[in-house]
Amino acid sequence: MSPTAGLAQPRPPSSAAPAPAEEAAPAPFQLDPRAAACVDSARREQLDPYVAPAALLFIDDPEQETTAGLMISREGIARISWVVLLVLVLTVAVSVTLSARLVRPVRALTDAVQRMRAGDGSARVEVADSGEIGRLAVAFNEMSEHLQRLEEQRKAMVSDVSHELRTPLSNLRGWLEAVQDGVADPEPERMAMLVEETLLLQRIIDDLQELALADAGRLRLSLGLVDAGELVEQSVASHRLHAETAGVELSARLSGDLTLVADRGRLLQAVGNLVGNALRHTPAGGRVTVTARGAGEAVVIEVADTGEGIAPEHLPHVFDRFWRAEKSRNRRTGGSGLGLAIVRNLAELHGGTAEVAAEPGRGAVFTLRLPRGRVPSGDGESGQG
16 A cells, blocks of 8 residues: 555546635545554654653552561560650659759758748858859858848847946936935035036937938038148147046157048047047057058058057957957946947048057057048038948
């Protein structure tokens, strides 16, 4: 068969047939089915080298039991169960141990706080932890010690105040009742003694008031330019008679620029307290020297004596209120016990410091270090505290 066999041949136009009025549309070209099959076969032969083989998809029968998979015996299941149980037990044990270790110091802190609230000032916490809880325990112990120390000072101050006020009041009451009952006559010497006891009461009350004002920050300073040399000479002159009566040599030494900004009255009171304290603790034949010198931006005032000195264990308490090295509280060797405390407060009000250096049997040196400062604007008053 020729390649063109089976193709539809167009019929030649007939010369006798009349031409239609409009030209008819050409009929679509169609292949014979056998020719189309031959064309497809030829195309497959050309594309076979470029076509992948067919993939076969196998689907198992759901009713057929499969033999593939993980088969675990009963012993394996038992071993896995024991391992899981052991891991759980270890996890719980470690969690409980860590929780107890973390909670134990917190519980100790809570118990200490409750004891402190109940009035036990000695409550302390012992924690070996060096982390945040350990630092919290250290801070709590420091606070507890500070509060206990303040409570002890408060109790001691109440006892000291009552002691200091009771003695002169008892003397006044006894002599006044004796005069009232006619047992004693109001002689001039006796009246002078009663007046002295009254002045002692007045000094104690004034000192307590000044300390209370200083603690509350309400002690006002009238600041102005002060010549510390002139102030020291005035203080020495006012104690000259007392020194001569006690047989003590009292002198002043001045050097450098001694101008500073201070409250003259308060500073004179502080220097006077130091000089009076030195005279009380210096025996006859001794010497008290008051030195004032410039030291850069500060003025230093020193009161040195050749008296009995101070033991090393007593030095930290020298400026405490009502403190005396002699527990007998003999007024022959001590005043009200507030003078040095006032000196320290006045020095701190001026922005300075008060220090002491002493050895037993070799005297003591009290030092006031005061900044020169500047004159404040306005009325010159300051409410430093």
